[in-house]
Amino acid sequence: MSEICRVVVDAMGGDNAPLSNVEGAVDAVNKNENLQVVLVGKEEEVPPLLSKYTYDKSRIEFVAATETIDMGEAPVKAIRAKKDSSMVVGMKMVKNGEADAFVSAGSSGAILVGGQVIVGRIKGVERPPLAPLIPTAKGVSLLIDCGANVDARASHLVQFAKMGSVYMENVVGIKKPRVAIVNIGAEEEKGNQLVKETYPLLKNCPDINFVGSIEARDIPAGDADVIVCEAFVGNVILKLYEGLAKTLVSKLKEGMMATIRGKIGGALVKPSLKKSLKAFDASEHGGAPLLGLTGLVVKVHGNSTRKEICNALMQCENFKAMKINDKIKTMVDINEE
């Protein structure tokens, strides 16, 4: 039997809290015998829900937290002030070694801030990037960073490239993942100041398989496995993916519904369209890890369902089993020699 992985779930985070979070936890322990879950949340809400399900009682624990952090709250202030929130209590357990990972569908800002100030960075890691998997024509690519590190420096981007490579190779199973930097042209001399500084550093980096620049046009085609960018750009890419797919699909539907011929055809193609679109939905590809922390923190979509919470818990188990943090530490050590 493999090592036990203990994950704290922020029971109060997300649009479907606490129901989806509790159900996802139950599913995960029923599916994966290496998982133990700690649900952190309100005494009056979580235990009564939990009592309705069947699972190995020794593998889901409840810890009470009286406060919650809402989506609209200023992250830094909320993390500081709400000491008894599900997020702060949960992250402290990771910090203190009482758990390996923390999963939340709550406020992204608070997760990013809490990850850095409560859980803390691995020594040598300059900035922890948020790295979601995005769908492509060929499968998935890791978009790193979509997080809080706006106005990053070149040295940060080099670490993102390395951490992203470790993740893609070990968690997603892609050998020698192709690393590219988001740029506005394919040539080495193109780009803004940050890209021009970062490009030669990536080119001379022995630990990664750097393939050069990638234009945004070629990201959906799957031309690279690890897409390195500064967080502002990463956020624009991730959100445009979401928004454009949504608008395009509604335009296509509208077009089909405009004629009788289209309506009949539309009814016939509906199942296949649904399947294709699902494969291309960014929220279908698990949680986004905040890499480079002493423990794992995973941000899942705010409207995550039972299935997505369960998948994120599996992802944590895989992360621990593959010893990602040990690999990141080794990588940082090599850098510092």
Next chain:
Amino acid sequence: MSEICRVVVDAMGGDNAPLSNVEGAVDAVNKNENLQVVLVGKEEEVPPLLSKYTYDKSRIEFVAATETIDMGEAPVKAIRAKKDSSMVVGMKMVKNGEADAFVSAGSSGAILVGGQVIVGRIKGVERPPLAPLIPTAKGVSLLIDCGANVDARASHLVQFAKMGSVYMENVVGIKKPRVAIVNIGAEEEKGNQLVKETYPLLKNCPDINFVGSIEARDIPAGDADVIVCEAFVGNVILKLYEGLAKTLVSKLKEGMMATIRGKIGGALVKPSLKKSLKAFDASEHGGAPLLGLTGLVVKVHGNSTRKEICNALMQCENFKAMKINDKIKTMVDINEE
């Protein structure tokens, strides 16, 4: 009769040169009696083509240029060295007042460089932005800047907002266009250094209808008319639009072709899908003007067809008729008081 608008067309630029460029020019003068066109290009290629068409001979002129600037050439070097290229010769005509506008499907980089160093900026304009129209659920929005101004300053973005407003109001006909700045959250305190600096300046700008931040997710829905951003981000948005639509469509087709039911339905929905997709094709919405120059420079897509060249010429006539540059000059004067 309105004023005559004289436009130079780079006959040698683009994938379909010189044929589409010549045909587009012929169509434009046949459609719009205020247009005069100057085709600049190779003596041995352009006049023989032109002689095959019927049009008012007094309204299309040919000017010889022995050189061409290729897509792969370094822009600054090419503009400097190739004095007798169609691009340099054409832009000089605008500079010297022999023409009002210049249209090219050639190298974007060379167009951007040539626009600035040959045609030159309106006094007071700090940086000329490239501003294409992008399709949205509600029509089109102006994405400003997608050009060469990477690492822009806040004052540049404020000018983009103003010039973009003038363009949308007068050329596209949207009253009080809603101006938004691309950001990674809706709140004023969100963003990178540049956005944080620019936001209050836009908020306090009396000449525009500033509606705040826009997240990339909401751009395709058409939540703003003028989308202000720094060129690196604008380029990522424009190219991701292109790439994502392409990949999504091929995924949908692949999905439909996987079952017999889907194949039959697919045949039925094909015409309506084609129509919807065309409306959502960024290259269908005319050329991208480089705003803030003493004359107008319009960059059209490299694979522009006859129709697109013709549309870009119409756009130039409209630009002159609406006195956009006078309006930009007034705006700049107001700023400098």
